[in-house]
Amino acid sequence: MYGEPKRDRKTERRERTREEILDAAWEIARAEGLAGLTLRDVAQRVGMRAPSLYSYFASKHAIYDAMFAQGWRRLLEGYGEMPLTGHPLADLKSMTRYFLEFSTADPARFQLMNQRTIPGFEPSPESYALAVKCLDLARERLAALGLDDERTLDLLTAINAGLASQQIANDPGGDRWTRLADEAMEMFLAHVKNRRTSDE
Structure with missing residues (x-):
C-alpha cells in the first residue's frame, strides 16, 4: 500500500x-x-x-551475552504482566512462586542468569542493564508494599535464589524446595515486621 x-x-x-x-x-x-x-x-x-x-x-561469549539478555528480558516481561493485589503476603507469595517456576523450568537459563558458571564471561552493560531493571522492579514492588529498604530486598533475593538453587541441584523436576515458597514468605514477612518493631 x-x-x-x-x-x-x-x-x-x-x-x-x-x-x-x-x-x-x-x-x-x-x-x-x-x-x-x-x-x-x-x-x-x-x-x-x-x-x-x-x-x-563476535565470539562464544557474545552468544552467552545474548542468551543472558534473553533470560532477563523474559523474566522482566513476566513480572510486568503479573497482577498484584496490594496485600503484602499474597503478593510476596505470587512473586516468589513465579520466580521459582521460571527458574526451575530451565536450570541452564537460571545458572547463566544468576551464577558465575562460565569462566571469563561478563555480561555486556546493555545485557546487565536488564538484570538491574528487573531488580529495580522488585524494589518498586516491595516499596509499594511498604518494604522499602535495601536490606529487605537483599534478604528476599537471597531466599528466592537459595530455594531455586536447592531445587535445581538436589531435586530436579521435583518440588522439595519450591513447595516451601509460601512458608518462606510467611517467615520473611514476619521477620521484617519484627525487625522494624525492634528498631523503633
Missing part, C-alpha cells in the same frame, strides 16, 4: 538467523550444560560452518 514503510528484509533475515542460533545454543546448553556449548555444535545445528557464526556473533 502506498505510503507504508518498506520492510528491511535483509535485517529481518539476519534477526531470524540470530534467533535460530540462540535457539540452538539453548538446546545444547540444556543438554550438555553451559560449559558444553561449542561454536562448532551450534553451527552444525543451524546448518552452517562455524566461521560463518562470526557474521552474527
